[in-house]
Amino acid sequence: MKKIKLFSALVLAGSLFVACSDDDDSTPEIVNEEEIITTVTVTLSPEDDGTDVTLQLQDLDGDGSGEQVYTVSGSLVANMVYDGSIVLLNETESPAEDITEEVEEESDEHQFFYTVESGLDLTTEYANFDGDGNPLGTEFTLTTGEASSGTLTFTLRHEPTKPNDGTLADAGGETDVEAMFSVEIE
C-alpha cells in the first residue's frame, strides 16, 4: 500500500530528526555582564594637598547574592574644599572596564546627584557639564563645614530630564548607581 509506505517514511523521517538533533556536546560560552557596574570609587582630594579620602562601594557579582562592600578611607577635615571625582568600573571583566568613559561620552543622557543627610554639614557643586551646559557630575567640588556626621549618597541617573531642578524627583530617569556612604567630618 502506497499510504503505508508514506506513513512509514514519515515516521522514519521523524525519528531521524530526533536522533540527529543531539549533536552539540560542547558546553555553552560563558557570558560576563557587559554593562554591569561593580565598583564605584569616589576620590576626594583636599585643596591643601593633604591626604585623599576615598569612598568605595564594591559588589563583584552584580545582582547576585554576594555582599556589598563599603570602604571609607578616613574622615573629612572641617571647613575644607575637596575636588571630587567618581570612577565606575566593571571588574567582572579583565582588565576591568572603565564605565565612566561611557557615561562621559553620553553626558547628555546621564547625571550624578549628591544627597547629603541633614545632619552632615557639607555642600557640593558640579564641576563638569554636558554639551548643553547641564550638569554631569562625574567631577564635583565638596566643601565641608563644621564637624558632623551623616550619610552622603551618590546617585547616577540614566536619561533624566535635563535641565532639572537638581532633585531626583524632578530628574526622573532610571537609577544606574545608588551608593550611600557614612561620612564623618572632624
Next chain:
Amino acid sequence: MLLYAISMLLFGSISPISQDCDNTLSGTVIDLHDSSLLSGALLIVAGTEQAVQTDVDGKFIITGLCDGTYSIQVSHPYCTTQGYTVKVSGNTSKTFRLEHHLEELNEVTIRGKAYQNEAKTIAKTKISTSELEDFSNGSLGDALNSLSGVSSLNTGSTVVKPMVNGLHSSRVVIINNGVRMEDQEWGAEHAPNIDVNSIANLTLIKGAGALQYSGDAIGGIIVADALKVPVKDSLYGKTLMNLASNGRGSSVTSQLTKSFQNGWYATAQGTVKRYGDFETPDYVLSNTGVFERSASLHFGVNRFKYGLEGYYSFFKNEIGILRASHVGGASDQLAAINSDVPSVIEDFTYDIGEPRQDVTHHLARLKMFSRFDGLGKLSLQYDFQRNNRLEYDIRVGDDADKASIDLELDTHTVLLDLDSDLSDKINLKTGLMARYQTNFADPNTGIRRLIPDYDMYNLGAYAVADYDLNENFLLEFGARFDYTYIDAFKFYRTSTWEDRNYDQLYADIVIEETGNQILTNPQLNFYNTSATAGATYSFNDEYKLFFNYSLASRAPNPSELFSEGLHHSASRIEMGDLGFKSEVAHKVAVTLERKNPVFSFSVNPFINSINDFMVIEPTSIEQTIRGNFQVWEYRQTNALLLGFDLDASYALTNNFRLDHQFSFVKGYDQSQNEPLISMPPVNTKNSLAYQNPKINNLRLALQSEFVFRQNEYPDNNFEVYIPETETYEIVDVSTPPGAYHLLNFSSSIDFNITQKSQLTVGFKVTNLLNNSYRNYLNRLRYYADELGRNYLLNLKFNY
C-alpha cells in the same frame, strides 16, 4: 462532474460485443462513510444502455456482459453521480462506494472537529469566525477575553496573555491547527504568537480533559482551527480592513481559498497590522506601538478514506513596551508608583524604540490520515516550530542597539493518533507523541542568559474512550502518561550557588568554575500521569448536564527551574529552584446548560486543587549598586481555586437580545493561608443588541463591562530608604486598583455588492465614556492608565 459522467456515457466505451457475452457483473453499492447499503441506486452501462437498480440490500446484477472494459455510471438521489471503469472478465463482482449526503458530510466534519472530538464531558465555549472578525485588529487574547471565565494577564495593551479560570502561561495550552504552541509561553509577558485572523474557529476547554492534546493543561486548552474547506469546486475569499483612532493605525487581512471537487484545496492568508503609540484619556503612552506581520498557507487533499494536509504559518511581531515602565531599583519603582502619570510622556510616534520585543514564530505541520476498515482513522503528524524572541532594553554605549535577550526555541513533534469506533456506542482514541525541543540563548547579548541552553525530550501516550450508555447519557474515561527529560547547561553565580546550598545538594552536576560563575549540567526527569473521567446527560433537546473530573500533571518549565537573576522587565530578581517536582491538579467542573432560541444559559462551577503549585513571590530585598531590588523566589505550595462562570442570553423580541456574563474566581495558597497573586477580579459583561435582517442585517449593540476591585491579594509591599527625604517609604506593589466600568458600542451593516460578494461595514467605539482606569491584571498598572476612547471602522469584503 455530471458532464464528465454524461460524456463518458456517450463516448466512453467502445467495447467489443462480438465475444462470449453472457458474463454478469454483480455487487453492492454502499455509502463511502459508514458502509451502509444504498438501495435504489441506478447503474447505467455505457454503450449498451442497460440500466439496473439496487435492491433493498444495495445489491445489483447486470447480465449479458462480454469480457472487456465497461463504463458504468452510478447515481443515487442523495449522492454525487460517479462514473467508474470496470474490467469484466467472466462473472465479476464489484463494490461501488458512493459519497452519500455530500453537504451534510461537510457539516458533520466541521462540527465534529469543533465540538465532538475533544473532551466530551466538559462544556466548551466557542468563538465563531464572525465573532473572531470583531477582533481582527486585536490579538488572540482580546478575542478570548470576550468569553466568560477568561481574563488576560497584560503587559500594556498589546501583550495579552489568556488566563483561564485564574491560570495562565504554562498552565494554558494553545493548540494551533493541531500543533501545540511552543513559543516560550512560560513568560508572563509573552503573548501567544498567533494571528487571530488565521483562525476560523476558536474553542476553549476549561480543563485538562482533552488528553489527546496534553496532560498538563491545568488551566485549560485553547484550540484554534483554520478554515475547513468544503469538498467542491469553488474559489472564495475575504478581506478585512480596520482603522482605529487610538494608536492611529490599521490592520489589513486577506484570505483566499481554492477548492476542488476531488478534495484538493489551498488557502493563503496574510495580515499586516501597524499601530503607533496608544493613548489614555489624558496622555500618550510613549513607546507602545506595534507592528505585526503574518502569513499562512494551508493546503491538502480531503477524501473520506484518506487525506493529506500541509500548514505553514509565519508570525512576526514587534511590540513597544511602555518607556516609563523601564525602571531601576526600588526607589525608581516607588517614584513611579507614587506618580499619577508615567515618567516619560512624549509626542505621538509610530516609531518603536527600547524597550521592545521582536518575536518571530514559524510553524509547519504535515498531517496525513487514512481510514482502515475495522481499525478506524489513523493519523500521523509531524510539526516543526521555531520561535525566536528578541528583547531590547535601554542600554548604553556600544551595546545600545544589541538585544538583551536572544532566545531561539526549536520544537519537533511527531504524533500518531488512532480514532476507532469499537462499536456504535464506544469510541476509543489512542495515540503516541514524541517531541524534541532545543533552546539556544545567544551569548552575544552580553547579558547573562535568562533561560539557559537546554534540550528537552518528551514522550507521551494516551487513551480516551467514550461510551454512549443510551441516547441521553455519555460516559468518558481517559488516561495519559508523559515522560520529560531535560538536559541543560546552566551558569550559576558562585555566590547564588552557595547561598542556595546547591554546592551541597548538586555538587555532582558541576562541570567547571570560571571567575565568579559555575557551569552546571542539570539533567532532570519527570514522569507525569493525567486522567479524566466524566459524564454528559441530556435531559431533553434543551438541557444538558456535564460533569468532569480531571487529573493533570505539569513538569516545571525552564523559567521555574532555572531563573536566577535580574528580570529587567519586571524590575525584580527572580529565582527558580532546581529541586522542583511536577505540580498535580485535581479539577472538578460541572456545567448545566440550556439551549433555547429565547432563553439560553450555562452555569459552570468548578474547583481546582493543585498540589505543589509553583508560585513566585517576594522573599527578600537584594542590595545592588543600582539600588535595592525585591527578590522573587519560586516555591511550591498547595493551591485551591474555585469559582463559577455564568452565561445567559435572552431574546426580548425578534430583534432585541440581552446577553449576560459573570465570572467569579478565588484562589488561595493553602500552605501560607493567603490569597494567590494576580487572580482575576469578579467581572460582569452585559449587552443589549438589536439586529434586523430586513434592514441589511443591521446590528447595533451596547455593551457594559464592570470589573470589581480585587479585594483578596497577598501583601508583597516592602520598605525602602530614600536618602533625599531621609525616610523609609513603603513600595506598594500589592494594592489593586479600583473597580471600573466601561461602555462599548458596536454596529454593522451588510451590503450585497454582487450575487457572490458582500461588504460589511462596521463601526465601534470602545471605552465610550473615555474613562481613566487601571487594570489589576496589567503588569504595567503601576506606571500608566489603560487606553482611552477608541473609534474603530472596519470594512469586510467577502467574495
